[in-house]
Every structure is written in C-alpha cells, then in structure tokens.
Amino acid sequence: MEKLKRNERIAAIMKILGDQPNKIFTLNYFTEMFTAAKSTISEDIVVVKQAMEKMNLGKIQTISGAAGGVKYIPLTTKAQNRKILQETVQYLSKPERILPGGFLYMADIIYSPTIMHQLAAVFASQFDYKEVDYIITVETKGIPLAMMVAKAMNLPLVILRRDSKVTEGSTVSINYVSGSSGKIQKMSLSRRAIPPNSRVIIIDDFMKAGGTARGMMDMMKEFDTQVEDIGVLIATKEPDTKLVKDYIPLLILDEENLKEGIIHIQPNPNLI
Amino acid sequence: MEKLKRNERIAAIMKILGDQPNKIFTLNYFTEMFTAAKSTISEDIVVVKQAMEKMNLGKIQTISGAAGGVKYIPLTTKAQNRKILQETVQYLSKPERILPGGFLYMADIIYSPTIMHQLAAVFASQFDYKEVDYIITVETKGIPLAMMVAKAMNLPLVILRRDSKVTEGSTVSINYVSGSSGKIQKMSLSRRAIPPNSRVIIIDDFMKAGGTARGMMDMMKEFDTQVEDIGVLIATKEPDTKLVKDYIPLLILDEENLKEGIIHIQPNPNLI
CATH class of the missing domain: 3.40.50.2020 (Rossmann fold)
Known part of the structure; x- marks a missing residue:
C-alpha cells in the first residue's frame, strides 16, 4: 500500500472515527493500518480533536490504559x-x-x-x-x-x-x-x-x-x-x-x- | 471563530462529507464556513479524495457547473x-x-x-x-x-x-x-x-x-x-x-x- 501523507492520514482517521461513533479504536489499529509510529498517530489525533472542537462537530475522546484508544462522540450545541x-x-x-x-x-x-x-x-x-x-x-x-x-x-x-x-x-x-x-x-x-x-x-x-x-x-x-x-x-x-x-x-x-x-x-x- | 489550519480543515471537511453520503456540498459552503479561498478548499478536497482512494474508504466526487460541489460516495471493494x-x-x-x-x-x-x-x-x-x-x-x-x-x-x-x-x-x-x-x-x-x-x-x-x-x-x-x-x-x-x-x-x-x-x-x- 502506498504510504499516506499526514494530511491524508488525518482525513482517513476522521472518516473511520466518524463512521462509528462511540466505538473505541486502539492506537495499534491505526499504526498497523498506516504503518506509522504511535507518536505520529497520536499527533494526528490531536489535530482531529482540535478540528472537531473548533467547529463544534463533536468530541474526540482518548482513553488511556489497556482497553484504551480513541473514539468520536457526537455532541450538539x-x-x-x-x-x-x-x-x-x-x-x-x-x-x-x-x-x-x-x-x-x-x-x-x-x-x-x-x-x-x-x-x-x-x-x-x-x-x-x-x-x-x-x-x-x-x-x-x-x-x-x-x-x-x-x-x-x-x-x-x-x-x-x-x-x-x-x-x-x-x-x-x-x-x-x-x-x-x-x-x-x-x-x-x-x-x-x-x-x-x-x-x-x-x-x-x-x-x-x-x-x-x-x-x-x-x-x-x-x-x-x-x-x-x-x-x-x-x-x-x-x-x-x-x-x-x-x-x-x-x-x-x-x-x-x-x-x-x-x-x-x-x-x-x-x-x- | 478561530481560523483552522489546513490539517484541521481537512478533518472537518471529511467529517461533514462522510456524515451525509451522496449529499452535494457547494464549495461556497466550505469557503464561508472556514473563511478560506475557493482554491484553498479545492486543494483540501484533493487531499480528502486521495486519502479515500488510497485507503479504499469510498469515493469523493466533484461536480462542476451551477449545481456543482463535492460529495462523498460509499463504495466497498x-x-x-x-x-x-x-x-x-x-x-x-x-x-x-x-x-x-x-x-x-x-x-x-x-x-x-x-x-x-x-x-x-x-x-x-x-x-x-x-x-x-x-x-x-x-x-x-x-x-x-x-x-x-x-x-x-x-x-x-x-x-x-x-x-x-x-x-x-x-x-x-x-x-x-x-x-x-x-x-x-x-x-x-x-x-x-x-x-x-x-x-x-x-x-x-x-x-x-x-x-x-x-x-x-x-x-x-x-x-x-x-x-x-x-x-x-x-x-x-x-x-x-x-x-x-x-x-x-x-x-x-x-x-x-x-x-x-x-x-x-x-x-x-x-x-x-
């Protein structure tokens, strides 16, 4: 698979999280999908999180620990x-x-x-x-x-x-x-x-x-x-x-x- | 509203398109939302399009003309x-x-x-x-x-x-x-x-x-x-x-x- 640029990775992560609200995706899920380092994926998720907050499009929640990961939560003002x-x-x-x-x-x-x-x-x-x-x-x-x-x-x-x-x-x-x-x-x-x-x-x-x-x-x-x-x-x-x-x-x-x-x-x- | 960085705009555009498959959004919709130039939004959409194609997450279609715009089409392999x-x-x-x-x-x-x-x-x-x-x-x-x-x-x-x-x-x-x-x-x-x-x-x-x-x-x-x-x-x-x-x-x-x-x-x- 062709390696994705940061921009593209962010779009793909957003699509996957947004498609299944409240489902926790592990960081490993994304590191394997994109053959990228955990730190890289974490930075991508910060961008997605900020975008959702600034535009009031919902909330990205990161859960730490063994059952940890990241999920998208629908939220309206x-x-x-x-x-x-x-x-x-x-x-x-x-x-x-x-x-x-x-x-x-x-x-x-x-x-x-x-x-x-x-x-x-x-x-x-x-x-x-x-x-x-x-x-x-x-x-x-x-x-x-x-x-x-x-x-x-x-x-x-x-x-x-x-x-x-x-x-x-x-x-x-x-x-x-x-x-x-x-x-x-x-x-x-x-x-x-x-x-x-x-x-x-x-x-x-x-x-x-x-x-x-x-x-x-x-x-x-x-x-x-x-x-x-x-x-x-x-x-x-x-x-x-x-x-x-x-x-x-x-x-x-x-x-x-x-x-x-x-x-x-x-x-x-x-x-x- | 705080102005978004390119990365963040891409996440937000992906969220909006992915949330309403097959709905056409005009470029104006996004230029007004982000107070950004049409050329800027067009470049963002190219990134989103490439991400969907590379990851087989569906298709982004741009429609030209008066009723034109951009839409997300679900597509599975x-x-x-x-x-x-x-x-x-x-x-x-x-x-x-x-x-x-x-x-x-x-x-x-x-x-x-x-x-x-x-x-x-x-x-x-x-x-x-x-x-x-x-x-x-x-x-x-x-x-x-x-x-x-x-x-x-x-x-x-x-x-x-x-x-x-x-x-x-x-x-x-x-x-x-x-x-x-x-x-x-x-x-x-x-x-x-x-x-x-x-x-x-x-x-x-x-x-x-x-x-x-x-x-x-x-x-x-x-x-x-x-x-x-x-x-x-x-x-x-x-x-x-x-x-x-x-x-x-x-x-x-x-x-x-x-x-x-x-x-x-x-x-x-x-x-x-």
Whole structure:
C-alpha cells in the first residue's frame, strides 16, 4: 500500500472515527493500518480533536490504559439544536399535512434518514448513556429514529413487536392500555432479546398520554431491566400529566387547534 | 471563530462529507464556513479524495457547473464485502440461534446499527441509484437495513404498513399471497407517500418464495412507480425459482438441514 501523507492520514482517521461513533479504536489499529509510529498517530489525533472542537462537530475522546484508544462522540450545541429542531418544525408546519380527523401527516419526516440522523445527535447530547446497554422502541414509526439514536450511541437496538412471531422464539407478552384511546393493546418481546439487569433508553416517535411508554416500562420490568431515560420526537401539550414522569421530547405539539387547520408545534425550550 | 489550519480543515471537511453520503456540498459552503479561498478548499478536497482512494474508504466526487460541489460516495471493494459478509455469516451461524420449528433467530443481527450500516455500504456499491427517488420496505424487520441503505444513498425511505393507519391519510391497500405460507396478507401505503413516475429500490431482510417482494412490486404499480432493483439481506436457496426475477441477496441460506441443527449460510458469491 502506498504510504499516506499526514494530511491524508488525518482525513482517513476522521472518516473511520466518524463512521462509528462511540466505538473505541486502539492506537495499534491505526499504526498497523498506516504503518506509522504511535507518536505520529497520536499527533494526528490531536489535530482531529482540535478540528472537531473548533467547529463544534463533536468530541474526540482518548482513553488511556489497556482497553484504551480513541473514539468520536457526537455532541450538539444548543445553537445547533435550535437550528435542527426549527427546521423540523418548519417541515411539519405545512398546512397540507393536516389529515381528516385532525391528525398530522408525518411519515415522510419520521422516516427521513437525514433528519433522524440529526435528531439522533441531539438525543446523544442529552442523555448520559455511558452505562446503557440497549435502545428500546416499539414498532413501527419510532424505529427509524431509534435506529439512528442506537447508531450514534453505538448501542444495540431492540424492537418490541405488536404480536409474537415464530422467528423470535419464546416471547414475553404484555397487555397495556393506550392512554389516549383507552384501547387495550399488546406488545411482545423475545425472551433472549435482553439479559437481566440491563439498562435501557426508550425512544419513540410520539407521546400523547404516555400509555405506550408506560407499557414499555412495564415490559422492561418483566426483563428485570432498568429504564434510564425516555426520549420522544414529539410529545403533545395535552394531557399535561402523562403516564410516565421523566421523558425528553424534542418537539411539543399543541393539538388543540389542529382540526381547525392550525399547527402549533415548537422545539422543547430546554434544549435550545 | 478561530481560523483552522489546513490539517484541521481537512478533518472537518471529511467529517461533514462522510456524515451525509451522496449529499452535494457547494464549495461556497466550505469557503464561508472556514473563511478560506475557493482554491484553498479545492486543494483540501484533493487531499480528502486521495486519502479515500488510497485507503479504499469510498469515493469523493466533484461536480462542476451551477449545481456543482463535492460529495462523498460509499463504495466497498470485493475484499471488503467478503470481510463484512463473512463476519455476518459467523454471527448467524451459532447453533444456539436455531429456534423450535427450524427458524433462525436473527433479530439482534438485523437490528444492529453497526452491522446494518456496513451492509448498507455493500448495497450502495452494487446498485446504480443515480436516478432513484425512494427506498421502499415493508414493516418491520427490514426497516433497520432499509434505513441504513437510504442513509447511504441519501434517499427518502418509504415504509409499507400491514394495516392502514389514521395518521397516513387516504391509503392504497393490496392483498397478496405469501409465497411460502400460501396465506393472504395485506399491505397498505399512504397515497401521498410516492408521486407518480418515481423510481424505487426495494430493500427487505428475508426472501423465501418472493411473495412479499412481488406484493411490493404490485403496490408500486398502483403508484405508477418503477422498481429499479431489489435487495435482500438473506435469500433462501429453495425454492430456486422465486416470484421475482431480479434481486440481489447479500447472503444465501440453505434451510434444508436447519431442523437438524445445521446452519448453512454463505455470502452471495457474486459480491465477494
């Protein structure tokens, strides 16, 4: 292999670290890749670190010791959150999104890889996930966001299903009451999906009364698993008291005037 | 803002391009960001380009003209495909994955952000998606892979649902016959999800007889939409003749001896 110049090595190191946030790469990994000395790679990493800091593009962390190395951590500033969230609000506020019955059409937004990638970085900057083992969501609409959050945090994703499937082996199922509709719903999860004493963060697209999030928390109890945090893309303003206490919404939707064609949606003021 | 050194600028440019594959960034975007001359930024981009080429980390493309700029394109070599696919085979080949009834437990793999991110780069290297408008999948298990493919190609993702939902507005529904079980199934999609004369790529996790893929193709006809390609994570060896003709599997599973506890799975030989 042709030997790389310092400039080129820096570009390659940045690409590799940025591609897999929160994954630790040893210095040896890079010294072998570039047939370069450890001191040379260390100097390269200092440059990458300074670039990320100066441009507010995230953080490079070096970990010393036997399990040491270097990793990239996504991190957004409040100004960046404001920009990302206000852009999302703009997309969502178009009057043609209002559906019969006073619902808001959001599928294109919540399935957008680019937007969900950016919102995931906002979540990764809010939560302390150092001790967290899994990201949890329930099918279907929360999956794209949860996937991107899991990618940003370098955590495995677990998807709760509405029905148990033959491809999941033995499952645990629970019934829960949807807080907004009052209907009894079911969710199900493979027994092998989460080992006991795990810690998880719940991610979902939408929260009204909080029944689904409550159901997910109940399910986690069945797995002897601790829910550390809950993040939702959109929480409704009403009901003010939801079935879960601590959760972080990115956006807050006031549904009151939706049927009259007025979309009131705004970023969570604590994030911007 | 503190002015960046060349080295640091290169790291920052690489981060920004790598974060949003296939998105064109104008030179002006970078000249303003760094308060640097166009010629300076052009030289930086040459360095980034050479680093990606030398390390086989993908391709930097410069586009001239009014809509011009620079973008990063994920691209894997056959040797990289072999490594990624064989690693995935190893994960899937553990005997404890065999479930009662001769099914293979795969949820942890197909929901893994890291593995799906790598497999998405393999797909992005196989398909010509220059003229493609959407990535299509059907809930649930194909979504994580489809999301990562959509991210790699910078395309919006469309998810077909099993049932129509109030939050999707008016929908088109079709019934189709699952090729392997013979059961009649339903899929549904919001009328506003895809405009007529679009071009799409279908991504799914698993193909046995091809009934679901056939159903998705039939659905696309209802939207006057052209299916350009079909990609699946795993296709079964039998039946040899499937209900769709052209598709690219990453892995091929021989189910014959699964009930006896023997997992035969291998990479698609055309990709490695």
